[in-house]
Amino acid sequence: MEMYEAIILTIITAATPLLLAACGELVAERAGVLNLGVEGMMIMGAVAAFAVAFSTGSPYLGIAAGIAAGAAASLPFAFLTISMVTNQVATGLALTILGLGLSGMIGDAYIGQPGVKLTPISIEGLSDLPYVGKILFSQDVIVYASVLLLLIVWFFLFKTRAGLSLRAVGDSHSSAHALGVSVRKVRYLAVIFGGACAGLAGAYLSLVYTPQWTEGMTAGRGWIAVVLVVFATWMPGRLLAGAYLFGAVLILQLHAQAAGVNIPSQFLSSLPYLATIIVLVLISRNRTLVKKNSPACLGKPFVPDV
Amino acid sequence: MNRIAKILAGVIALSALTLAGPALAASHGKTKVGFIYVGPIGDHGWSYQHNQGRLAIEEAFGDKVETTYVENVSEGPDAERAIERLAREGFDMIFTTSFGFMNPTVKVAAKFPDIHFEHATGYKRADNVSTYSSRFYEGRYIIGQIAAKVSETGTAGYIASFPIPEVVRGINAFMLGAQSVDPDFKLKVVWVNTWFDPGKEADAAKALIDQGVDIITQHTDSPAPLQVAAERGIKGFGQASDMIRFAPEAQLTSIVDVWDAYYVSRVQAVMDGTWESTDTWGGLDADMVEMAAYTNLPDDVAAEAAVTQESIHSGAFHPFTGPIYKQDGSLLVGEGEIVDDGTLLGMNFYVKGVDGDLPQ
Known part of the structure; x- marks a missing residue:
């Protein structure tokens, strides 16, 4: 395997969980719900996926379990913030803490157990293409799904009527409500979708990235996903670019160190974050674009005046 | 950009949270021993081994001791809060098991002269702060x-x-x-x-x-x-x-890493009233x-x-x-x-x- 192939394959591995979780969060935020519980939902997905894959021997059942666990973890959040109109920031933080703790408890029996690794699927013919074959067509199903999912989300948000309704709910819930859109229903679905995506991201961690269960193994990736959504100014295309940029800088700095480039490692370690901030600043200079895309009702509680 | 500022504030707020907390009823006559871990005990590595040491204390002293732990404590100001909480809850002995807990440990120890502190891998000691590490x-x-x-x-x-x-x-x-x-x-x-x-x-x-x-x-x-x-x-x-x-x-x-024997001997010293601030650095020879x-x-x-x-x-x-x-x-x-x-x-x-x- 060529060096560049090896590097790009590692970058894809690093970027995929971020992309998945951020994709779900993007939809939730477009509907006006700021869910800071991504980290918690992600780790619930990770532990559920590991447990089921370990018990059944099937990584695919593990993936299903991860998605289900992420979605299930988002339900109490959805109920509290949408039906009970609690503060979204506080409830999201609580969800993260709950997820980290609960997953530790559930995962206790699985510490130190050998994992089940999801194997890549080579697409016959295409994976033998020179230069790009191995990178593009020899991935596991979750990687393919992550890109496909993003495309679907983009299409849904900007090319369908339902997507327009969802964005309307996020931009002005009162207007959407007046037009007869069920704000609560849309938000419930968006939050659950976000949870399912975070759960899938978690499944990727415990089945592909590091096929094992260790407590706290998400190690802050849920937070990076939340930041990526802002970074992308709530646009799916930019999200893809952001996740891969972050992954690329992360991996390249490790390679730079291994190759003996003499740059202080603390600086290299902070590079992914620095790069993200710099790009964020550059993007923010275009105020109209940011304003146009940021959901105006993000984080605001909706109480229909009957 | 107010919203972004809010989101970032949320992120920062979370990283400042300590994720687990001890909830123990006060009990009499028992030696209470608390541990602060930098990672989860399920890391199957560093914190896991310290927790094995804690379990060894429970095994050795049975109902004469009461132990607890706080895991996932990040190094820095958070650590100080976590350590101080254990100190206020009346623990007799507190083990802080990461290098980055050094300054917080020394700082809290100064406020609680009657509590015995044990800090792993550091180099700052005080009358009530011992250090220990392995070679x-x-x-x-x-x-x-x-x-x-x-x-x-x-x-x-x-x-x-x-x-x-x-x-x-x-x-x-x-x-x-x-x-x-x-x-x-x-x-x-x-x-x-x-x-x-x-x-x-x-x-x-x-x-x-x-x-x-x-x-x-x-x-x-x-x-x-x-x-x-x-x-x-x-x-x-x-x-x-x-x-x-x-x-x-x-x-x-x-x-x-084998902390069991050291931990048991230190708890014993507290029970006997012979505990002193020491610096222990044992290796293969000490079975650490x-x-x-x-x-x-x-x-x-x-x-x-x-x-x-x-x-x-x-x-x-x-x-x-x-x-x-x-x-x-x-x-x-x-x-x-x-x-x-x-x-x-x-x-x-x-x-x-x-x-x-x-x-x-």
Whole structure:
């Protein structure tokens, strides 16, 4: 395997969980719900996926379990913030803490157990293409799904009527409500979708990235996903670019160190974050674009005046 | 941008939260012992082993003690809050088990002169603060020797956490062990600036392997790098605990931290009223460092490793025996001399042969 192939394959591995979780969060935020519980939902997905894959021997059942666990973890959040109109920031933080703790408890029996690794699927013919074959067509199903999912989300948000309704709910819930859109229903679905995506991201961690269960193994990736959504100014295309940029800088700095480039490692370690901030600043200079895309009702509680 | 500011504030707020809390009813006549861990006890590495020590205390003293722990405490101001909370809840003894807890421990200890504090791997003591650590470098010398014997590319990869003396000493000991077999042995060091992030540790391992190393060793806490080694068909070493279950065909051995005996003796001292502020630094000889079974090795290599282990255990050999040169070529100690503990504890330079600059 060529060096560049090896590097790009590692970058894809690093970027995929971020992309998945951020994709779900993007939809939730477009509907006006700021869910800071991504980290918690992600780790619930990770532990559920590991447990089921370990018990059944099937990584695919593990993936299903991860998605289900992420979605299930988002339900109490959805109920509290949408039906009970609690503060979204506080409830999201609580969800993260709950997820980290609960997953530790559930995962206790699985510490130190050998994992089940999801194997890549080579697409016959295409994976033998020179230069790009191995990178593009020899991935596991979750990687393919992550890109496909993003495309679907983009299409849904900007090319369908339902997507327009969802964005309307996020931009002005009162207007959407007046037009007869069920704000609560849309938000419930968006939050659950976000949870399912975070759960899938978690499944990727415990089945592909590091096929094992260790407590706290998400190690802050849920937070990076939340930041990526802002970074992308709530646009799916930019999200893809952001996740891969972050992954690329992360991996390249490790390679730079291994190759003996003499740059202080603390600086290299902070590079992914620095790069993200710099790009964020550059993007923010275009105020109209940011304003146009940021959901105006993000984080605001909706109480229909009957 | 107000919204973005809010989101970022949320992110910062979370990182400032301590994730677990002890909830214990006060009880009389029992010695209450609290632990602060930097990682989750499920890391199967560093914090896991400290927790084994805590369990050993419970086993040894039964209902005469009451123990608790707070896990996932980040180093820095959070640690101070967590330690102080245990202190206020009336714990008789508090173990803080990461280097970064040093200053918070000393600070809280000054406010609670009657509580006995034990800080792992630090160098600041007080009348009620003891320090303790293990001579892990003894094990690292052994694995360095093994690495040089089994490596075909003559290059090992080292995943390092933070550039503190403890870690630098480990790198140097590994290199000295390797050089005792192959003077031209190469070592690639990657700093990940974290103790525990399985994904990042795995990424570092992959980067190192892609750059041509065929042995992986680490000074971070998760089994992820070893697992990557197994996946890529190379060998590696476990860290802090026996990680053979994660990589039955890749782990050559593991440096195992054993805190049980020390912890039990310190709790006993508190019960007897004989506790004093001390500085303990035990190694193979004190059974504070053990080597996991030598596996996946040719018989002769395993046998030689056992011989080295025995000679360090008996005190016949010290891994930092001269001549040793620093990376810049200056002489550290001459033929037959041994680097003193003070230099070892403050080690902030590479020995000759390690590539790259040490981050300062």
